[in-house]
Amino acid sequence: MTTIKQLKRLEYIHKYIKAARTGSPSEFAKRIGISESQWYNILEDLKIKGFPIVYSRRIKHKSAQNNVMIK
Structure with a gap:
């Protein structure tokens, strides 16, 4: 997987974790x-x-916890 794709995936994951909208592990x-x-x-x-x-x-x-940001 390319670095750009990994970063985009992490941004997407961060968005859902921050909003507390991941659902169950299998759903997410x-x-x-x-x-x-x-x-x-x-x-x-x-x-x-x-x-x-x-x-x-x-x-x-x-x-x-603690409003962590991924930069």
């Missing part, structure tokens, strides 16, 4: 055109890089 992976395991790998990578992402089982979505 399908929405962005990747497998659920790829979605978990991306999440793990973002967490390792220090992005505070949490999942709410009550409302079934991922959200960012």
